[in-house]
Amino acid sequence: MFPKPVPFLQTNTYAYESSPMVKPTGFREYDARWLFEKEINLMGVQALGLGLGTLLAEMGVKPEVVTGHDFRSYSASIKLAMVTGLMAAGVRVHDIGLALSPMAYFAQFDLDVPAVAMVTASHNDNGWTGVKMGAQRPVTFGPDEMGRLKEIVLSGSYRYADGGSYRFVEDFPSHYINDLTNRAPIKRKLKVVVACGNGTAGAFAPKIIEKLGCEVVPLDTDLDFNFPHYNPNPEDLHMLHAMADKVRESGADLGLGFDGDGDRCGVVDNHGEEIFADKIGVMLARDLSKLHPGATFVVDVKSTGLFATDPDLLKQNVKADYWKTGHSYIKRRVTDLKALAGFEKSGHFFFNAPVGRGYDDGLVTAIHILDMLDRNPDKSMAELYEALPKTWGSPTMSPHCDDEKKYGVVDKVVERFKAMQAKGETLTGQKIRDLVTVNGVRVTTEDGTWGLVRASSNKPELVVVVESPASEARMREMFAAVDGVLRENPEVGAYNQTI
Template sequence: MSDLSQIVKAYDVRGTVPDQWDERAAEALGAAFAQVLNGFGEQDGEVLVAHDMRATGPGLAAAFAAGVRAEGRGVIELGLASTDMLYYASGALGLPGAMFTASHNPAQYNGIKMCRSGARPIGQDTGLAEIRERAQALLDKDEARPADASVAPAERRDLLADYAAYLRQLVDLSGIRPLKVVVDAGNGMGGYTVPAVLGDTVLPALPLEIVPLYFELDGTFPNHEANPLDPANLVDLQRAVIEHGAEIGLAFDGDADRCFVVDERGEPVSPSAITALVAARELAKHPGSTVIHNLITSRAVPEIIREHGGEPVVARVGHSFIKAEMARTNAIFGGEHSAHYYFRDFWFADTGMLAALHTLAALGEQSLPLSVLAAEYERYVASGEINSTVADQAAKVAEVRAAYPQADADELDGLTLRFPDGAWFNLRASNTEPLLRLNVEAPTRERMTALRDEVLDRVRR
């Protein structure tokens, strides 16, 4: 019997199949999802169900759909999809949905990202805890559901072309200069969505020459993990950009909701720089709007937002916090250090593909190489996220805080200490592992390195 407390996380469901969860658990989660939707007042309409390229996806998705249908709700099966394609369907059709994916996790994992109609997120405090409790109760009964002739219907629908057309009308690339673009899909869902959005498989061709890397859908990830935040997984993309003389490289994670950018030299462009670049573009269309950023993006981000007439608002790390702040403030855009990008024009949901379109447009609308363009948005030196295993996280954070009494402290999400010279660091605990995560930024590399090493010494001592 599955213990759902082991797989239901803060924002989604995630675990190994079949030892942590299986199709019976998926069916119970589907039934519980339908029940909780009724409690939200969303009794009407079908439930959208989609899955990525993992081998266990079709079976788990079908079982979840069976649980939904047994509760009297119809199901629209989208089949293969990226996570942001599921969000598109939820927003465009006004229906709740469930996406079966484990994002960048290894092949033995699978999971579910659930949303209410309009792509509104479901997390622990917004329905996920209740879904877990109801599903666990169904599993604990250990009773097979009887065949029921009155089970609600299911239909299959292909929304790939609609999704591509919607994104293209948000960012027009038809008039940009020709660009050669290397795209590493990591054998994930980018191999399905990139040809539709950036290529010519369903819509007219754009002035883009796409050089594909690992577009074959394969949930075993035979070439490298589909996690572009790990530098090891960018090596093939960096090499290909240089070998092909491309202007830009794009890397997507497994479910293609995150996008990482590489410049013409094969050098990574920080997600903070992409956040600032896209914010500037969106503020040009919507002056005075609010833009959300999480507290470990570069301090250049709020600076640039203000310089372009916008209002920066900081939020905790995590998509549920970003989406909640975006809805509360009606923000035009939001960005995270993890390469998640959120758009008001996309129901406040995250889509790496739309961020990629903005980046391609910014590059193609002028003549400078990406390295020069991106340098306008990269003002400081960052360490990137560094993890340390710590037995007592709270005690260690308190120890580090006491070591810097002169620093300005902020405890919105973990501990952030800011220094008079512009340097800062954030130290926060992982929600799921005995880890402390450190991010450091400073005006110079020397200052960043010295502060990073000093804090790490205290954390690991």
């Protein structure tokens, strides 16, 4: 019998090499992430594989899993440790090798395999690892499945079975690339900066954009798991600024930036101005709703209010559904509502039938952006952006807060704002118009200025976003007010970036 995991072991000891270590907080709301060697060891990853195989049997899912790994120095080792656990649970494993997360999701369809377990830490700093899992195409695990997986692994309640096996799927990336490029090329001549932050997307994104008929200006596309310039995260201002500089230097029509596992896309316009992903979502919703009037779009609570107020979208009878932040939540909501697409401020976009398969894919997002430009040949990216109603919004800002404390802090912040509203207190000198508490708290004042606080689902952080349709000054006032409430809690640390 495989040993029951423990939450901590000292490295470079007999116990560390002979027992599984799994820190409980690594089981997040919709995927799993740990600091490798500090919070999980290779035997712990084996336990995770055993647990996943056990869960699939409980769910009545055919015991077959697609797996792949991102470009980090330790990811292949982690994947193979997970594979041994899966096989011990009787699972047939289809390994597509070095891959993007959406490539693994695509493989579920292409290889007709029900489940996926993609080894990636996405945009997290080096040292992190994780697994994105699912057992029902195109959705991935949410809190219920992750909670049950946690119970199985931490209790050591594994189900062993015969029949486990392994096969390597040779040259699978060519299937994915062909699927995206076997179509009419982009008619408009576009020069595109393709930025990958030296992450996994560098092996695939430039080739795909070029095959679509665009001139590619590569930026940090050589794979380097040390991430020497910046973390591959298109929500991070370091990456966006590097993209902006390259666009201005090369005279490109736009810049497209991809995160570490290729499921997100960030955009810089032809002037070298960063466009936050939620505004890109509004632009794409405008474009797609002309082809699909009356469409429903699912939007996360971090995103701009324009999805509900933009005159062009209202004219097309678009329905906006604001939902919980997180790729698993939005993906599932898009599927349940049969929405045309879902948009997250982080850059996770989900295009459903007939314009996609429902999962998040940064390259599919890039193609929709290029098609939007192709359908508007007389408009630059900047002009399409300038056509939106003006709002002033912040980037996603994340103050540190330990995993064990962050949800408690958010609960206190929610109650604080609820009490303010109940007593008729003002915020930034205005009455609180409404509170949305589906995911943390989004507080809106009379002029439409709003601020959001929620717990990060994949890092020891909180998430803060503010926006105002009135002025930049009002946006900054809201940030100061929200931050003031946060600072009532000593557990909240420094921000990674602020306005």
